[in-house]
Amino acid sequence: MTSVPSWANVDERRNLPPALAVSTVILGIRPGVEGGPDKLCLPLVRRIRQPHAGMWALPGGPVDARESLGQAAGRTLAGTTGLRPNYLEQLYTFGDIDRSPTHRLVTIAYFALLHVDQVGATVQDPNVAWFDIDDPAIAQLAFDHRKIVDYALWRLRNKTEYGQIAHRLLGERFTLAALRGVYEAILGRRLDPANFRRTLNSTASIEATDEYLAGGKHRPPRLYRYVGHGPDPLEVDPLHG
Amino acid sequence: MTSVPSWANVDERRNLPPALAVSTVILGIRPGVEGGPDKLCLPLVRRIRQPHAGMWALPGGPVDARESLGQAAGRTLAGTTGLRPNYLEQLYTFGDIDRSPTHRLVTIAYFALLHVDQVGATVQDPNVAWFDIDDPAIAQLAFDHRKIVDYALWRLRNKTEYGQIAHRLLGERFTLAALRGVYEAILGRRLDPANFRRTLNSTASIEATDEYLAGGKHRPPRLYRYVGHGPDPLEVDPLHG
DNA sequence: TAAATAGTGTCTCTTAGACAATATCGT
């Protein structure tokens, strides 16, 4: 290795075909402390190579010739973080010429959601860490990854009205209060418990169970379950259709 | 050239990195005949090379190393059809392993809208033609392009509620009846003229002008103009942001 | 029984849609 890496030669770089990679924004929900609101959070990996060595970045990697794009996203995020999301959706493809200082890089961004019980359960590695979505430490990320994160959040907020998203951040069974907490974390504002309940009851994709959650300090809430519809075409892959 | 092309060798193919291309679904509106409803239509190009030679396909081509993805979409659609859309938006990236029978092909699909006066005005070329969206002749297209068209239509239908789309299919000034025709063509159903008018008047992105459209057989309708908001983040590129 | 959350009832306001009625052009 020389002190001037070969990729610094712009002329050479321009003759290479674009490299193809995937990156994934993995979002989970973290219960609020002391009655505070729940928080959206995500795992990031620290880059150990140039460019942007030392900076936090989205998990990802190159697309192998024998795997689909969604498989590449799932493989690379599992390889770096050890996580197994239950939801994966293609977000957008970023291909501006100068988004990497070293080479022409086209990145297909994905968007994953994790159940609460997986949040924080990443591999033991100092180069993998969780951040709250509003943590100032991640105001800057490698490449244009901050833009990708912001776009994922925008998509998440604009999709909640369709339902089908918030419960992917919870487990199989959940209380309406927990579900409301998820919506509040996503939308960033308080929701009226009464109206929230009525709205979801009319949704028909949420179903009451016979069970109640005991152990709280107060009246035990009923547990609900999600019964899904089909997803929107192409919006969900490859775990679904 | 041999009778067995080199790309038929699967082992060889698997060692190649994915090829990167763009394809664009270009949609326009065609006035209905005899008082019938307006129709959505699109230009297609006939493939002159393998694979799928002779089949109709979306305009597109490979991504050059020195252009952005949106620029590649604009360049390739202009090169094949001669059209200049006023709206271009990234749709989705298709990368299934077997979507091309000959090689691993990753295609970033774009979605463009044309003003009415450009509909039908393509280059003189027997390998370029316009089709109504419900024309049975395009039930089958090359590659997975039919799936891409269907996805573009789905996006268009689910976006009309945001406004800002239908008038990109018309010119600068338009009557409310023309705009209603566009919505009816997209949604595939009749809309009440009175309610449509009221809804748009409250939208504030549609503004009445002082002009009226003369020359009709009946009472001349007022002309309106679109006054845009900012687009949603990343949903619009590269002509905008 | 007090505190806290679960859950219900009711009211208002906005909006989508059905549909009647009026306005204004060309012929």
Added chain:
DNA sequence: ACGATATTGTCTAAGAGACACTATTTA
């Protein structure tokens, strides 16, 4: 005047949100 479309008015039903109220548990 007539036909056709433009434009306005009115009514109803459904949904979102504010908010008072009741229910049921633990401490």
